Every structure is written in C-alpha cells, then in structure tokens.
Amino acid sequence: MRDYYEILGVARGADEAALKSAFRKLAMEHHPDRNGGCEEAAGRFKEINEAYSVLSDANKRAAYDRYGHEGVNGARGGGGFGGGDVNDIFNDVFGDVFGDMFGGRGRNANRGPARGQDLRFDLEITLQQAYAGAEAEINVPAAMTCETCEGSGAKPGTSPTTCGSCGGAGRVRATQGFFSIERACPRCGGAGRLIQDPCSDCRGQGQVRRQRNLSVRIPPGVDDGARIRLAGEGDAGGRGGPRGDLYIFLSVQPHELFERDGLDLLCTVPVPMATAALGGEIEAPCLMGGTDGDCKVSIKVPEGTQTGRTVRVKGRGMPSLRSRDRGDLVVELFVETPARLTGRQKELLKEFAELCGEQQHPKSATFGGKAKKFWEAVTGG
Numbered sequence: 001m002r003d004y005y006e007i008l009g010v011a012r013g014a015d016e017a018a019l020k021s022a023f024r025k026l027a028m029e030h031h032p033d034r035n036g037g038c039e040e041a042a043g044r045f046k047e048i049n050e051a052y053s054v055l056s057d058a059n060k061r062a063a064y065d066r067y068g069h070e071g072v073n074g075a076r077g078g079g080g081f082g083g084g085d086v087n088d089i090f091n092d093v094f095g096d097v098f099g100d101m102f103g104g105r106g107r108n109a110n111r112g113p114a115r116g117q118d119l120r121f122d123l124e125i126t127l128q129q130a131y132a133g134a135e136a137e138i139n140v141p142a143a144m145t146c147e148t149c150e151g152s153g154a155k156p157g158t159s160p161t162t163c164g165s166c167g168g169a170g171r172v173r174a175t176q177g178f179f180s181i182e183r184a185c186p187r188c189g190g191a192g193r194l195i196q197d198p199c200s201d202c203r204g205q206g207q208v209r210r211q212r213n214l215s216v217r218i219p220p221g222v223d224d225g226a227r228i229r230l231a232g233e234g235d236a237g238g239r240g241g242p243r244g245d246l247y248i249f250l251s252v253q254p255h256e257l258f259e260r261d262g263l264d265l266l267c268t269v270p271v272p273m274a275t276a277a278l279g280g281e282i283e284a285p286c287l288m289g290g291t292d293g294d295c296k297v298s299i300k301v302p303e304g305t306q307t308g309r310t311v312r313v314k315g316r317g318m319p320s321l322r323s324r325d326r327g328d329l330v331v332e333l334f335v336e337t338p339a340r341l342t343g344r345q346k347e348l349l350k351e352f353a354e355l356c357g358e359q360q361h362p363k364s365a366t367f368g369g370k371a372k373k374f375w376e377a378v379t380g381g
Contacts, residue, residue: 004054004064008023008026008051009022012065012310016056023048030044031045033278081168093240113238113239113242114237114368115243116236116238116244117235117244118235118246118247119235121138121247122249123138123249123250124252124307125164125250125251125252125253126252126253126255130218130221130222130318131222132287133218133221134222136216136218137213137215138214138248139211139214141209141212142233142235142236144208144236146199146201146206146207149201149206151206151238153204153205155198158196160193160194160195163191163193163194164187165187165189166188170185170188170190171183171185172186207235207236212233216230220319222250222252223252224250225250225251226249226250227250229247230246230247232244263317263324263325263327265317267284267285269299270333271333272338273338276335277304278303279302279304281300281301282299283298284296284298284313284329306363307333308332308333310331311331312331313329
C-alpha cells in the first residue's frame with residue numbers, strides 16, 4: 001500500500017494548508033467526471049481521498065506517523081475513507097468553490113426565505129453639506145414584494161404547487177459509483193415549488209422593481225468616499241426573507257476656494273503688494289460654523305509678508321465625524337504684483353526701487369551673492 005504522504009505529494013511535516021492545497025489539486029485532476037468515468041481515474045481519486053481523510057485528522061495522522069497503515073486500519077473500517085463520507089470531505093475542502101454542487105453551504109440556498117440583495121447608490125454632495133451636515137432626498141430603484149400576489153409569484157386565487165421531481169426539497173441527488181452529487185433541481189430551479197399560473201404583475205417572480213424615495217441624513221464631517229449604510233433598504237427578500245441593505249457612497253465636489261486636508265481647510269488668499277509690505281488686515285472666506293456664525297474671518301498681515309506665508313485660524317476647519325474636535329482654517333498668503341499701471345504709478349515705483357537697498361530686499365541680496373560665486377566657479381573668472 002502506497003505511503004499517504006507520497007500519494008498527496010507532500011512532505012511528512014506538511015501543515016494543514018499544504019495538505020488541503022495538494023488534495024484540491026489532485027482531486028480536481030482525477031475526478032471521475034472530468035475523466036469520462038475512467039476506472040483508473042476513479043481508483044486514483046479514491047486513493048487520494050483515503051490519504052487525505054487520514055492525514056487531515058490529527059489523531060489518525062499521529063497514529064499513521066507512528067504505526068503506518070496498521071495504525072489506521074481499524075479506524076478506516078470497510079469504507080476506506082476513515083469512517084467519513086466522501087461528500088463531507090468535499091464540503092470541507094471544496095465548499096468555498098463547489099458548495100452548492102456537493103451539498104455543502106449551498107444545500108438550502110434555494111429553499112425557504114432568502115435575504116434580499118444589498119444595493120449601492122452614489123451620491124455627490126457639496127463641501128458645505130459635508131461641513132454642516134444635510135438631509136438629502138434620493139430615488140433608488142429596488143426590488144419590492146409584489147403586492148398583487150403578496151410575493152408568492154402565483155396569480156391571486158391560486159397557489160404554487162410542490163415540485164414532483166424533488167418533492168419540494170429543491171435539490172436532487174445523482175449517484176455515480178461510490179459517491180453521489182447533489183445539485184439544484186433542474187425543474188423548479190431549486191425553489192421546491194412550481195407556479196402553474198403566474199401573477200401577471202410580477203410574472204411569477206414575486207417581486208417588482210420600483211423607484212423608492214428615501215431621505216438620507218448626512219452627518220457633519222463626512223469625507224470623500226464615506227459610506228452610509230441604511231439597514232433594510234435594499235432589495236426585498238425572496239419568499240418572505242428580510243430585505244438587504246442600501247449602501248450610499250459619498251463623493252464631495254471640488255470647491256472653488258477650499259481644499260481639504262484631513263480636518264483642516266486650506267485657502268489661498270491674494271494680498272496687495274502694499275499691504276504685504278506695510279502690514280495690515282485682509283478678509284478670508286471660511287465655511288459657516290464659527291462662534292460668530294460669520295462666513296469670513298479677519299487675517300492680520302505682518303509687515304514684510306512674503307508669498308507662501310501661512311496663517312492658521314483655530315477652529316474654523318472641518319468638524320470631526322467621531323468627536324467634538326474641529327480642524328483649522330489655514331490661509332496661505334499670495335503677494336500680488338500690481339498690473340496695468342499708469343504712467344504716474346510706474347514713476348513712483350521706479351523712485352521706490354531706487355530708494356530700496358539690501359535692507360529692503362535681503363533675500364535678493366543673499367541670492368545674488370550665491371549666484372555670483374556660482375558663475376565665477378563655472379567661468380573661472
């Protein structure tokens with residue numbers, strides 16, 4: 001009798017994942033249905049199952065490792081599958097792929113109440129709505145229980161009949177050799193019942209698709225990509241099953257003044273050159289919600305302000321979705337050079353430039369010195 005580890009092609013120290021992976025590969029390769037009922041493939045398939053049934057059981061594997069085949073002969077009994085059914089092995093290993101085919105997790109999928117499908121709805125909102133929160137009205141197409149037949153699918157006054165092929169079980173079993181395969185009844189599609197006289201409104205489906213008007217509360221502080229779940233607002237369930245859920249995915253429109261950075265709001269504000277040089281105050285926009293309820297704030301511009309300087313206004317950013325925290329408004333100052341000057345204005349600026357020296361333009365002086373050294377090094381002058 002061949003060594004079980006050799007049959008599966010694994011090392012003696014192989015873990016559970018390696019055993020299962022090897023079994024899946026070999027079982028798929030040698031399954032009789034995939035080999036036209038070949039007797040050699042069926043024998044190999046049986047051998048693979050026997051090896052896996054022993055090695056996948058910790059107690060049997062320990063006995064096999066210590067005593068070899070003699071250690072598990074008594075446990076295997078006459079069936080050669082370690083006392084287990086081949087369908088149980090397939091449910092364990094192939095349940096995530098063929099659960100319905102081998103009578104695993106999908107065995108009762110087509111019988112009794114079935115939960116409705118979840119739905120997705122994409123909703124675009126403004127930054128102001130994300131900031132303050134809002135109520136939005138949406139129209140969602142969803143499956144509704146047919147009111148005419150009350151979800152039965154049968155014409156009023158009639159009832160579905162039990163499927164004669166499966167006896168109402170919704171599933172039929174086909175036996176081939178030493179194993180059997182269970183699948184959905186082809187006559188009733190797994191429902192276990194037949195509708196002889198379907199409802200004219202839903203055409204026997206028990207459901208109709210309708211537009212639903214829903215009100216959605218958008219909490220303050222939501223960000224782009226946030227998801228809101230409305231329990232029980234998805235598609236209607238089948239045969240009296242519960243409704244699915246509705247998931248609303250939010251996208252926030254770009255704003256012409258603000259950019260969001262976490263809880264902070266960023267805003268670039270131009271500053272007249274004279275104000276930047278002499279100092280002063282400017283007004284910057286902000287979203288509603290400050291202590292004074294105003295949508296603008298006063299920003300102090302220090303004397304000699306350069307482009308890129310930022311001023312942080314505490315508490316005027318976005319609210320937090322999960323706490324009472326609030327971000328800041330970060331104002332970046334952009335010094336604006338005057339354009340379309342008159343002749344007199346140009347004369348004044350020339351006079352001003354002649355009066356200015358290194359003290360008024362320290363960065364220019366420093367840069368000029370560095371540039372001069374660079375040019376000298378390059379030219380050797």
